[in-house]
Amino acid sequence: MALLQPAANFDTTRRGAHPVRMTRVAGTVGPPARSLPATLLDDGRVGRHVRVPKTAELVAAHLRRQIVRGELVEGDALPPEAVLMEQFGVSRPTLREAFRVLESEALISVRRGAHGGARVHRPDGHVAARYAGLVLEHRRTTVADVQHARASLETPAVRTLAETATPQVIARLRAALTEAAAAIDGRGQGEADGTTADPRAPLLGFHHLLVELAGNQTLTVIDHMLRHILHQAASHGTGEHPDAVGPVTEEAGPEHQDVHRRLVELIERQDALGAEALWRQHLAEPGTEPLSHAVLDLLGG
Amino acid sequence: MALLQPAANFDTTRRGAHPVRMTRVAGTVGPPARSLPATLLDDGRVGRHVRVPKTAELVAAHLRRQIVRGELVEGDALPPEAVLMEQFGVSRPTLREAFRVLESEALISVRRGAHGGARVHRPDGHVAARYAGLVLEHRRTTVADVQHARASLETPAVRTLAETATPQVIARLRAALTEAAAAIDGRGQGEADGTTADPRAPLLGFHHLLVELAGNQTLTVIDHMLRHILHQAASHGTGEHPDAVGPVTEEAGPEHQDVHRRLVELIERQDALGAEALWRQHLAEPGTEPLSHAVLDLLGG
């Protein structure tokens, strides 16, 4: 939570009509105090003709940076509003504007009541997926388009996976296979992925696991975003049928299980070309390619 | 749902008598009027134990949906605060919280002064890129990781491009080549892409053009995001050198121009495998693969 050193230099030439504001309290007050490097929100540029940053935006940016840089970690509680007001030297409405912004970014969640207040959450791909989905929905993108994009992501991932396969990676893939096999036989147990609590997670997560094990963090995040968008579109757009999510996001038949098994074997044999070819064919199968040419419909049509 | 739905359309051109005013409580007497009546905020569901949507969040969601769905288009001016207050039945601080949220999402921009107010902007990939960058920075992702991801995106795009090449696509690729050639010989003129006003756009945009012409909107948006992240990281992280953006985001040498030319030829010949192989090799070249193993540093290190 740090000492939340606010902006000290505001050139805005505020007069003394009001008690001096924006004078940060330098003292470390919070219980768990973290060191915060002296930051300068405004580097003294004078040429800025437009783009006057709002005070709430500055406060939000300050807290956001602390969260992103790890100075504020998951579950950390921010000081009460009154303390933050004094530390930042802003009024309550301004502070609350910053809260709403950060809350919309899922970087904090504010609860009211005793022991309430703002708690920190680490940024996950869901928020990025939400805004990417906004753009896609605005462009009238179809669900099939998103699915095709996700398939395009998996192909290079499989290739890389086959090229850089380690015993640990093979072990995780095989574990996923056995988990999926156990889940398809009846009840399934949770997945180590931790992304969803769906008991069908082992079935749904194999594709994502491929991307994740490929080792590229950016592709992993992107795949997570696309997966989130597809899941949201399936459960929110095409008629509130959570049961219909399966064929839309992933396949779950035993014949697909066989393809998965063969893919792991090819990866284990370091057959990059073979693995890529198999997966490309698998993704192009009509059973996998869904019929949803509907326009993406997030955030409630 | 909620009671914030009757906000009609804020078309500034023709906004007659507002059909439905918010069911604001008329009791605005001395004591602060009851905030939003609990009549419609909660639709009677009993299951939701947590997740109480804030009023500002509802207002922001309402406006956001209008923007995303195209009911409010680029450049549209929202009514003044007073009008929106009455239409939504909320107070000014609440409305301003919603404004800050939408402003942080770049869906509106608020100017003050006469003829000021909030104007609508269509969602572009920059905001999504900003939040994706937040996640990546939080995960200590390196610039090379992002570049590798972008390269992974281009490979299937090139393949698809070769498979579905039309004369129009070939023409656009050739136009980009000639533009880049003209730009590399001295001064360059603008590009039809419209994404950037950089005179070096023809040089920088060839990779993005490949993805764009492949026809997948999702991949196009993602590539735009990654491009934005790399550009921001290059100009903001590695030492404020906008001139150094070139080699980091794209290559610009004449030898690369030759590769680009050969790629277009392969695409024209519908040689998908050859084009993909050439591009994969091109992307794996050490000159293209930069040395930036630095951790991503957006939003100011």
Place this chain on the structure above:
DNA sequence: GCATATTTGTGCGTATGTATT
């Protein structure tokens, strides 16, 4: 330079929800 319209920031008061006793 002046007038006007509009957002911006602030202070304070009340209402409501939540955890603890």
Place this chain on the structure above:
DNA sequence: TAATACATACGCACAAATATG
């Protein structure tokens, strides 16, 4: 179960900064 303290949610009114004409 009921009372209580705490913390946020929301409202209103006023002063200041800003951009336009």
